[in-house]
Amino acid sequence: MPEQIIKRKSRGFICINAHPEGCRQNVTRQIEAITSAPGGRRAGMRNVLVIGASTGYGLASRIAATWGFGARTLGVFFERPADGVKTASAGYYNTAAFHEFARRDGLFAASMNVDAFSDAAKAQAIEIIRKEMSRIDLVIYSLASPKRVHPRTGQVFNSTLKPVGKPFTNKTIDLDVGKVMPVTLEPASEQEVADTVAVMGGEDWEMWIDALLGAGLLAQGARTIAYSYIGPEVTWPIYRDGTIGQAKKDVDAAAHRIDAKLKAKLGGGAHVSVNKAVVTQASSAIPVVPLYLSLLPMALKSRGLDEGTIEQMRRLFFDYLSDGAKISTDEAGRIRMDDREMRADVQTDITRVWPEVTTENLRQLTAYEDFQCEFRSLFGFELEGVDYDAPVETDVQI
Ligand code: NAD
Numbered sequence: 001m002p003e004q005i006i007k008r009k010s011r012g013f014i015c016i017n018a019h020p021e022g023c024r025q026n027v028t029r030q031i032e033a034i035t036s037a038p039g040g041r042r043a044g045m046r047n048v049l050v051i052g053a054s055t056g057y058g059l060a061s062r063i064a065a066t067w068g069f070g071a072r073t074l075g076v077f078f079e080r081p082a083d084g085v086k087t088a089s090a091g092y093y094n095t096a097a098f099h100e101f102a103r104r105d106g107l108f109a110a111s112m113n114v115d116a117f118s119d120a121a122k123a124q125a126i127e128i129i130r131k132e133m134s135r136i137d138l139v140i141y142s143l144a145s146p147k148r149v150h151p152r153t154g155q156v157f158n159s160t161l162k163p164v165g166k167p168f169t170n171k172t173i174d175l176d177v178g179k180v181m182p183v184t185l186e187p188a189s190e191q192e193v194a195d196t197v198a199v200m201g202g203e204d205w206e207m208w209i210d211a212l213l214g215a216g217l218l219a220q221g222a223r224t225i226a227y228s229y230i231g232p233e234v235t236w237p238i239y240r241d242g243t244i245g246q247a248k249k250d251v252d253a254a255a256h257r258i259d260a261k262l263k264a265k266l267g268g269g270a271h272v273s274v275n276k277a278v279v280t281q282a283s284s285a286i287p288v289v290p291l292y293l294s295l296l297p298m299a300l301k302s303r304g305l306d307e308g309t310i311e312q313m314r315r316l317f318f319d320y321l322s323d324g325a326k327i328s329t330d331e332a333g334r335i336r337m338d339d340r341e342m343r344a345d346v347q348t349d350i351t352r353v354w355p356e357v358t359t360e361n362l363r364q365l366t367a368y369e370d371f372q373c374e375f376r377s378l379f380g381f382e383l384e385g386v387d388y389d390a391p392v393e394t395d396v397q398i
Pocket of ligand 1 (some may be wrong): 051052053054055056057058076077078079090109114115116117141142143146227228229233275276277278279280281282283397
């Protein structure tokens with residue numbers, strides 16, 4: 001395709017295209033956040049597998065492992081390449097930029113654009129690790145998916161974001177029109193709960209670890225981490241106690257099983273890391289959460305505590321996963337990267353303002369405009385330093 005000028009296209013709030021230069025800039029900024037940290041390159045991981053590696057927490061993890069540790073990474077994701085005049089998805093451009101910079105810096109990277117839930121993905125990863133890498137010492141599981149085709153039965157499961165047991169009424173931002181609206185969400189059926197657990201629960205994580213263990217491709221002391229969220233009470237009916245929360249409880253249970261296997265076989269371990277709420281494609285889709293995400297950064301920034309996705313992963317990788325670092329956990333064995341978000345003073349600020357927010361004062365009382373801008377920046381738009389009037393090549397290769 002000849003180069004084209006790419007302007008943001010949206011369906012309601014969602015961006016349906018992406019800007020390759022903007023995505024490249026996002027990756028550059030994340031690499032800088034890692035390489036500019038004092039202390040230089042760490043030791044602690046050499047070969048890293050990231051499942052869900054193209055956006056959000058998975059991409060930030062991959063960048064932290066690559067530029068923070070010099071690790072060789074295999075990234076697994078499900079993204080759309082460019083098709084004629086249609087741009088590729090943001091995660092595709094992010095990964096193309098990731099490879100460009102890894103090549104520049106002499107760092108090995110391999111990527112698989114496949115359905116991570118399939119047996120074929122596991123077989124292909126095993127092949128790549130066997131031929132091009134060494135035994136894996138860290139597996140990051142960072143998938144966020146609306147659906148899963150079960151590899152053994154072929155059954156298709158769709159995940160839902162609903163409360164469980166009783167309806168939930170609160171306020172949310174209707175992102176399509178930027179209005180604060182009351183919202184009532186009807187409870188999920190038992191089937192919907194089970195289906196969400198099948199998609200976002202721990203079964204696939206365990207299948208990955210079993211496949212790698214079976215192939216003898218996990219290193220002595222190998223560790224694996226899956227990401228989770230708990231959040232404050234205001235979001236519990238839709239998150240912690242909702243369908244997605246049931247899936248996350250299943251991930252906790254899988255962590256205990258995987259931990260026992262890795263301890264016994266390799267002296268390694270499995271953990272769930274509870275990360276802070278950040279703006280990603282996955283989190284913005286959860287009702288009520290965008291309003292919370294418009295208030296949280298204000299409460300954190302006023303105390304000098306705010307972290308974006310890459311800053312969270314820098315702290316996780318440097319403070320918990322470097323050689324000599326100790327993984328401290330809560331009583332349930334989870335790493336708590338949400339410690340700053342969950343501070344009582346931070347949450348008190350949010351609960352104080354929450355009832356007062358209306359459509360009229362949304363832009364004064366909350367950082368909604370920053371939230372909007374951050375969401376668009378996930379697709380490479382509204383970034384400083386990118387010339388959006390210049391034509392760009394959209395059909396890039398990974
Ligand atoms: P995201 O939407 O930015 O990333 C999801 C990743 O999964 C992408 O790389 C995508 O390509 C990949 N993916 C989706 N379906 C796939 C499939 N079938 N096969 C292969 N790859 C697939 O999401 P995120 O917000 O970074 O979430 C990642 C994890 O972090 C989730 O477990 C989420 O619950 C957790 N988490 C997120 C937040 C938050 O605020 N965003 C907070 C805490 C924990």
